[in-house]
Amino acid sequence: MKGTYILAIESSCDETAAAVVKNGREVLSNVISSQIALHTLYGGVVPEIASRKHIEKINPVVTEALANAQMTIEDIDAVAVTYGPGLVGCLLVGVGEAKAIAYAAKKPLIGVHHIEGHVSANYICHQELEPPFLCLVVSGGHTHIVIVEDYGTYRIIGRTHDDAAGEAFDKVARAIGLGYPGGPKLDKLAKEGNPEAIAFPRAHVEGCPYDFSFSGVKSAVLNYLNIAKMKSSAKGEAPAEGTEFCPEVFEDGITRADLAASFQAAVVDVLVARTVAAANEYGMERIAIAGGVACNSALRAKMREVGEAAGKKVYYPDPILCTDNAAMIGSAAYYEYMAGHTADWTLNAVPNLKLGER
Amino acid sequence: MKILAIDSSGQVASAALVTEQTVLAEYTVNFKMNHSQTLLPMIDELLRMTGTEGSELDALAVTNGPGSYTGLRIGSSTVKGLAMIWNKPVVAVPTVEVLAANYFGYDGLICPIMDARRGQVYTGVYRCDGDKLTAVCEQSCMLLSDMVEKLNSLGEKVIFLGDGVPVHKAFLTANVTVPFTLAPMHRMVQSAASLGFLAGRYYAEGRTVSAMELVPEYLRQSQAEREREERLDHRTNG
Numbered sequence: 090m091k092g093t094y095i096l097a098i099e100s101s102c103d104e105t106a107a108a109v110v111k112n113g114r115e116v117l118s119n120v121i122s123s124q125i126a127l128h129t130l131y132g133g134v135v136p137e138i139a140s141r142k143h144i145e146k147i148n149p150v151v152t153e154a155l156a157n158a159q160m161t162i163e164d165i166d167a168v169a170v171t172y173g174p175g176l177v178g179c180l181l182v183g184v185g186e187a188k189a190i191a192y193a194a195k196k197p198l199i200g201v202h203h204i205e206g207h208v209s210a211n212y213i214c215h216q217e218l219e220p221p222f223l224c225l226v227v228s229g230g231h232t233h234i235v236i237v238e239d240y241g242t243y244r245i246i247g248r249t250h251d252d253a254a255g256e257a258f259d260k261v262a263r264a265i266g267l268g269y270p271g272g273p274k275l276d277k278l279a280k281e282g283n284p285e286a287i288a289f290p291r292a293h294v295e296g297c298p299y300d301f302s303f304s305g306v307k308s309a310v311l312n313y314l315n316i317a318k319m320k321s322s323a324k325g326e327a328p329a330e331g332t333e334f335c336p337e338v339f340e341d342g343i344t345r346a347d348l349a350a351s352f353q354a355a356v357v358d359v360l361v362a363r364t365v366a367a368a369n370e371y372g373m374e375r376i377a378i379a380g381g382v383a384c385n386s387a388l389r390a391k392m393r394e395v396g397e398a399a400g401k402k403v404y405y406p407d408p409i410l411c412t413d414n415a416a417m418i419g420s421a422a423y424y425e426y427m428a429g430h431t432a433d434w435t436l437n438a439v440p441n442l443k444l445g446e447r
Numbered sequence: 448m449k450i451l452a453i454d455s456s457g458q459v460a461s462a463a464l465v466t467e468q469t470v471l472a473e474y475t476v477n478f479k480m481n482h483s484q485t486l487l488p489m490i491d492e493l494l495r496m497t498g499t500e501g502s503e504l505d506a507l508a509v510t511n512g513p514g515s516y517t518g519l520r521i522g523s524s525t526v527k528g529l530a531m532i533w534n535k536p537v538v539a540v541p542t543v544e545v546l547a548a549n550y551f552g553y554d555g556l557i558c559p560i561m562d563a564r565r566g567q568v569y570t571g572v573y574r575c576d577g578d579k580l581t582a583v584c585e586q587s588c589m590l591l592s593d594m595v596e597k598l599n600s601l602g603e604k605v606i607f608l609g610d611g612v613p614v615h616k617a618f619l620t621a622n623v624t625v626p627f628t629l630a631p632m633h634r635m636v637q638s639a640a641s642l643g644f645l646a647g648r649y650y651a652e653g654r655t656v657s658a659m660e661l662v663p664e665y666l667r668q669s670q671a672e673r674e675r676e677e678r679l680d681h682r683t684n685g
Contacts, residue, residue, distance in 0.1 A: 130675065137516060137669035144520050148527050148659045162532055178517055181483055182524050188487050189528025193501050434487040 093426065094158075096165045096190070097419030098151065100183030101175025101203050103134045105146040107154035108415035109165070113423025114212055118157035119409070119416040122146045125270060133259075133269050140178035147186050154415070162194045167431070169199040169422030171206060171415075173442030174230065180438035188436060199422040200432040203413075204231055204444050205241065207379040209420035210406035215377075218404055223373040225364045226444075227388070228380035229255035229272075232360075233444065234299050234367050237377075240424035243445040246367055247299030254356055255382045257303040261310050261352050265345055266335035275349050276385050282346030284354035284387075287313065291359050299367045306355045310348065353387050361391045365399050377404040384411040448505045450650065451490065451529075452643035455482040455522035456514030456542045457561065457610050459636050462489045464497055465643030471497050473640045482521045490525075501533040506655060508646030510637060511539035512664035513561065513569040513588065519663040530658035537661050538646040538654065543586035546609050547573035548641040549634045551580055555604035560611035563588055568611050569666060570594050572601070580645070588666045591615055592622070599624045608635050 092111045099106040103124040109117040124142050128134045155161060170187030173180060184200075191198040208224050220240060226233040232254045234247030252260070255272055262271025267278065289309045294300040318334040338344050368376050376396050382388060383405050396403040410417055425431075430447065449471075454461040460482045463473040474489045494501070509526040512519045530537050546559035552575055561569040571586035572594075584597060591611075595618075598605055607619060608630035616629065649655070668676075 131671050135669065135671040138671060140516070140520060141665070141669065144523055144527075145662055147524065148531055151531070152659070178520070181517060182520055184483060185521050185524030186528040189525045190532055192487055192491065193529045193532035434491055435484045437481055437483045 093166045093423060094160065094164060095167050095169050095199070095419045095422050095426065096151070096154065096162070097169040097201070097415040097422055098147070098183045098187045099171045099203070099206070099413055099415040099418045100143045100147065100179050101171045101173070102179060102413055103128055103139050104413040105143050105150050106413060106415035107151045108419050109154055109158035109160060110416055110419030110423065113209070113420045114216055116213055116416045117160070118154045119414055120150050120154045120157065121412070121414055122150050129269055132263065134176070136176045136178050139176060140182060143179055143182040147182055151186070151190070162190070165194070165196060167197040167199055167422065167426050168194070169201050169418055171203045171418050172200040172436055173203065173439035175203055175440060177438050177440040180440065184436060184438050188434060192434060197426065197431045198433070198436060199425050199430065200436050201418045201421045201425065202442055202444060202446070204228075204380070205243070205421040206417040208235070208237060208377070209424070210379060210410040210417035211377045211404050212420050213410060213416060214406045215404050218375065218377065221373065222375035222377055223364065223368045223371065224377045224379055225360060225392070226380045227254045227360065227378065227382035229253060229259060231380060232301050232303070234364055235444065236371060236373070241428055241430070245444060246371070247297070247301065247363055249301040249303060250294055251302050251304040252307060254301070254303060254360060255380070257307045257356060258382065260307055264311055264314055265348060272382060272385065275353060276387065278346050279350040279353045279387065282344060282348070282350030284350040286343050286347035287351040289351055289355035291355055299363050301359060301363065303356060306352065310352050313348065353385070357385070357387045357391050360388060361395050364392065365395050365401065368396070368401055369399065373401070375402045375404065379406065381412060384408050448647060448650065449499070449503055450506050450508050450538070450643050450646050451493070451504050452508040452639040452646055453486065453490065453522050453526055454510040454545065454637045454639045454642050455486055455518045456510045456512065457518060457637055460485045460489060461637060461639035462486065462493055463639035463643045464493050464499060465640065465647060467647055470640045470643065473638070475638060477636065482518055486521060486525055501529065504533060504535055506536045506538050506646065506650050508538040508540060508642055509661070510542050510545045510642050511661070512542055513563070513586070513666040514542050516665060519665070523661060523663050527658045527661055536655035537658055538649045539656055539661055540642055540645050540649060541586050541664065542637070543569060543571040544573065544580070544582070545637055545642045545645060547571070547580060548645050549608060549630070549638060550606055551575060551644070553606055555606060556583065556598065556601065558594070558598060558605050558607050559609040560591065560594070560607055560615065561609045562611040562614045563667070566590060568594065568615070570611070572598070586666070591618060595619070595622045601625070606630060610636055
């Protein structure tokens with residue numbers, strides 16, 4: 090029997106991506122053109138530079154995705170695209186391209202929420218996973234505990250009150266001189282450190298048992314660095330003005346790796362504790378992790394350990410599907426398409442699209 | 448020959464379907480609306496109204512910059528997608544030349560002015576030599592005062608048009624010493640019919656690119672790139 094083939098496009102941040110996905114679960118091609126090297130020069134993603142790169146890469150990436158799937162546009166049933174949230178200039182390139190392709194090929198158009206895509210990456214990696222389940226969505230812009238009630242139906246039960254977890258990772262990584270992209274570099278360095286070296290705070294949000302706050306732990310790391318810097322400059326060893334202060338070993342014998350590991354442990358502990366508590370409270374037997382931070386090795390290990398100890402089954406996507414990609418968009422789009430949700434030619438980029446909004 | 452021409456480089460969203468002889472249809476909207484939402488429905492309307500299939504087209508044309516960065520990319524991504532699927536060549540025409548074509552046949556200098564912010568304008572100078580529109584001064588990003596100086600030294604009558612004209616009217620009136628006219632509102636800004644007219648000529652001359660090759664001409668680096676270069680210059684010189 091012929092399946093449903095979706096060509097999906099993703100350009101919400103700094104990856105230009107296209108994929109062909111069968112029946113929402115089987116990836117026939119998954120092409121990602123990353124701009125990380127380019128943005129490293131600037132210490133983070135520059136929206137205008139990213140948008141310019143997307144317009145250069147979009148046609149080659151789409152062409153390659155079709156070629157790798159050994160398909161032409163005629164074989165495709167629908168065209169899907171991320172329309173938010175993300176950087177508006179970047180989103181518009183994908184949206185403009187996807188609309189034009191769908192229009193010219195006379196195919197249905199499906200607008201996909203970027204975060205629903207991240208959640209759906211789990212459907213690709215775990216064929217047996219079906220709603221309902223609990224999902225921790227963690228990325229540079231999101232930290233949500235969500236009940237996935239059905240395909241495309243989400244109930245948010247926990248959220249961050251300040252920084253997203255990924256944002257805290259990036260800021261701390263920058264402060265300790267790791268640069269961009271901070272998350273993966275911090276994860277790597279933390280493997281060499283002692284997570285119990287410094288007891289950073291595990292913040293609770295009063296009255297909201299499943300909410301998060303990461304500004305406290307971030308400030309604690311920055312304070313630790315400042316105090317160390319002051320001690321060091323009192324001894325006349327201060328670094329030149331304008332350079333990062335990040336010695337390999339601090340005066341108290343704590344290493345930079347210990348600092349990274351201790352910070353990471355503080356963030357991971359609360360993410361895991363709240364998620365497992367929420368799963369217990371709402372009677373969820375399955376826990377999934379989604380988003381860029383779902384790549385974090387400590388988070389994956391701790392969620393598995395604590396979740397399984399509580400009798401839960403724990404899921405997370407393969408690393409390649411945790412970063413921004415279009416395969417996950419093709420998966421989410423399939424269920425949108427099955428539910429009869431298609432977009433018209435006025436589809437626009439919505440940079441602050443909320444989860445569950447249409 | 449049939450060309451679908453698309454301009455979203457400025458405030459106006461405009462699409463036209465042209466042949467060598469005729470503007471079959473033109474749809475222009477100059478209203479506070481998002482080009483991302485209006486452009487494709489406009490194209491759909493044009494093609495349906497004229498009963499045209501994408502496969503019948505010989506080429507697609509796009510106003511390729513300078514202009515609003517986002518606007519240029521909306522036009523570019525739309526044309527890239529359409530041209531890729533319909534397998535058609537693309538004609539990419541500089542924005543200032545598209546504007547100058549509004550005054551094709553004029554017997555003086557044509558000077559389009561687009562507001563580029565930060566005290567600068569995108570501008571150029573064109574002249575009609577018989578049946579040809581030629582550039583006296585290619586489009587670039589410059590200070591308006593430098594362009595006015597240039598025009599004054601050329602000593603010929605000139606017509607100004609473009610979205611920069613209303614913004615800089617007082618400056619022009621005070622500083623231009625040659626005889627000049629300001630375009631009336633119906634020929635002041637970009638028109639896809641003007642683009643289509645030029646695109647037909649480009650197409651006949653074989654001046655096309657593939658959908659893959661098409662990239663907007665911004666005429667200016669991004670702010671982050673400019674600032675980075677300034678820092679590096681400062682370091683090497685200081």
